[in-house]
Amino acid sequence: MPFEADFAHAVNRTTDSLEPDLTALLGGAVQRGRSRRRRRSAGVIAGVGTCAAVAAAALAIPGTSVGTHLGGSDMEMVALAMPRSAISGDQMTAALQKTFPGGRFSQVTGQSNNPSDPRGGLVANGGLVLDDGQGAAFVGVSTVRLKLPLKDGDGLNCERTPARPAGDTCAMSELPSSAAIPGGAVVMFEQSAAKQPATADTARRWTVTVTVKSTGGQLQLVEWNSTGGGSGADTPKPTRVAPPLSEQQVVAALTGEVWAPILGAVA
Template sequence: MPFEADLAQALDRTTDSLDPDLTALLDGAVERGRRRRRRRTAGIVAGAGACAAIAAAGLVLPGVLAGTGSGGAGIETVALAMPRSAVSGTQMIHALEATFPGGRYSQVTGQGNNPSDPSAGYVANAGLVVDDGHGAARVGVSAVRLKLPLADGDGLSCERTPARAEGDTCALSELPSSAALPGGAVVMSERTAAERPAGAGTAHRWTVTVTVKSTGAQVQLTQWNSLGGGTGADVPEPTRTAPPLSEEQAVAALTGATWAPVLGAVG
């Protein structure tokens, strides 16, 4: 159900200490937020598989997804805004396939948002396995609208609790204002190992998040150098050394003509 999918989104956007199911990650874009700065502000746990906890807390806030950091050490509140217009699952799938032209696609999934019904979904997403001739790789994408003004975290900050594992990387950059990116955009690029410590046969995940400053529209692309699925040692071994798209190619794709309609609809 779309509401349950968004509950899954809530937990995975706000819990660094838990390793998400990677299939759900790509189907539901659960990686959107494993990258936030923890703030010690008031909040309540919300998330997938935690309906009982939400009921016990008595908190269901449309547009506000709250969660705790590792071991309750920090609490943050992440605010989402309802998309301006609908994006269908089919639209997300077609845009994702167009991001990897010439590949063979399998295990294709997609989900749209529904601005007319807050309980039916804030997040549009798609996922698939692409084989571009250099090894099959699981990829996924999600689109959401953040409430303004933008705050630290949620694709806007490389700080996180707990500290990143050795070898993991994160970098922030900015893009200038343009017709496609009014007011400019923040780009966060990450490389994360599936296991800690990472070994020679460890799969990695590459994530690029683009957030439009003036609208809060955010699109995130996640690529694995494996078939993904599972967590930690359960993640399939690498099928290739690098992701299908380089960081530069991913940024160009997300800010180009293919994803412009989605960014416009979301923000």
């Protein structure tokens, strides 16, 4: 399934506090699950992908996020907190579609969180294939709440072990405090190739993670320039050069009115 890698990502995220074997869950579905948490210090890591599964696999895997990251033994686990209230998969996919107005959508899938039962999942996510006239692209989103005080971990620090492959990038910035983001937020921008060494026909993934410093609420949006996640030779070839939205547009969307109710519910 082309999207399993991303959904696995989300799965990892939920399991950050449970410690399951994500690899068995989806063979790399949503890779960060928000597994993405590329934790940089030593720790136990159930590494597989996360979010990708969100799309094609409409998997009901508890707590998953969208993106694709391979876990490693040198990652630090990030503590998750229970979300304030339930967020449905339908809410996630509806907000995701509003983020790309005018687009055509297919293979839409979502995953709810369950605040009343940690085993039901701490991460809500959604994914779909977008056709905006510039080439089909898989996009996925996940939301989770980190425990305070925030520590180095997924979406909070670009440092990682092992080092990122040549060509992959990561940058950090901060948003000032505002009515929408009390206390400000930490923003991580990542770009990764689906396989190494990357070539002209290697698909790429752009990930933007926004973490509200005062609440621990976190939103992560992943965009592919192909129709799905996956890894290596299993990743669909690029269908476009650039992602549907620029990094700045993604930040504006995740901190805008469309995602405000969801960010408020999780944090």
